[in-house]
Amino acid sequence: MPRLDRFFSVFRKKDSEHVEARGLSSDYLEDNLPSSLMERVRTHLEKCGPCTAFVNGLSATIRMLSDMGPKEPPPHLKSHIYQRVQEEKKKHS
Numbered sequence: 001m002p003r004l005d006r007f008f009s010v011f012r013k014k015d016s017e018h019v020e021a022r023g024l025s026s027d028y029l030e031d032n033l034p035s036s037l038m039e040r041v042r043t044h045l046e047k048c049g050p051c052t053a054f055v056n057g058l059s060a061t062i063r064m065l066s067d068m069g070p071k072e073p074p075p076h077l078k079s080h081i082y083q084r085v086q087e088e089k090k091k092h093s
């Protein structure tokens with residue numbers, strides 16, 4: 001079924017655009033990308049609602065983390081959360 005094949009190859013190509021835009025989004029928000037990539041992410045976001053929503057969510061998360069006072073590096077935060085989860089588990093077992 002060549003037609004279906006083409007449909008899927010188009011879909012995959014489009015899909016990887018989203019993956020790329022989302023993968024670059026944290027650097028995009030921090031203005032950490034070469035201008036050609038900034039431009040690529042920006043043009044993608046202009047035409048893609050779901051990725052814009054994703055980037056907005058990420059940006060809100062970054063703002064929230066940086067509002068939490070002294071900057072904690074994410075790995076530390078993660079292990080802190082992990083520890084809390086383990087404590088909760090112990091409590092409930």
Ligand SMILES: [Zn+2]
Nearest residue numbers: 017018048051
């Ligand atoms: Zn997208």
